[in-house]
Amino acid sequence: MKMRSSLANNLILLRKKYGLTQEDLAKRSGVSRRSIALYETKGINPPVNSLQKIAQALNITIEQLAGFEKNTSEIESPFASVDSRTLRRLKQILSLTPEQRHVVYTVVDSMIMKNRKE
Numbered sequence: 274m275k276m277r278s279s280l281a282n283n284l285i286l287l288r289k290k291y292g293l294t295q296e297d298l299a300k301r302s303g304v305s306r307r308s309i310a311l312y313e314t315k316g317i318n319p320p321v322n323s324l325q326k327i328a329q330a331l332n333i334t335i336e337q338l339a340g341f342e343k344n345t346s347e348i349e350s351p352f353a354s355v356d357s358r359t360l361r362r363l364k365q366i367l368s369l370t371p372e373q374r375h376v377v378y379t380v381v382d383s384m385i386m387k388n389r390k391e
Contacts, residue, residue, distance in 0.1 A: 278316045279340030285313050287331050287338070292360035302330035 288298050288309075295313070299306035304323045311317045319327070321335075328338045366377055 278318075280318065280338065281313050281316050283338055283340050284309070284327070287333065288313075289357055289360060291331065292357055292364055294357050297357075298327065298330060302326040 288295070293301070295306045295309045298304075298309055302309075302323075303326050304319070308319065308323065309327070312319050312323075324335050324338060328335045331338065366374060369377065
């Protein structure tokens with residue numbers, strides 16, 4: 274089994290950190306979604322101009338994206354392993370009024386409690 278490159282891992286982690294899909298990142302960077310998918314899954318090394326566009330879209334340096342310069346606040350995140358759909362939902366929940374969020378939290382709490390009893 275081939276291990277992912279540092280670049281591929283960082284790209285996935287950062288994209289998820291910002292709650293972006295591959296399509297979202299493609300639109301922000303001007304790099305095709307297919308190319309981004311290849312960089313993430315096949316470990317294909319992007320040309321420098323694509324690296325630069327992706328790094329700019331993520332507001333980081335090429336060195337951080339490639340894993341040469343570790344900025345732990347950018348690369349490591351407790352949300353790095355959370356899928357982009359869940360991150361989008363969290364952003365949507367955070368945009369609700371406090372009263373609406375309370376309703377969402379109450380529903381989630383009751384579902385968690387029900388799960389614990391089963």
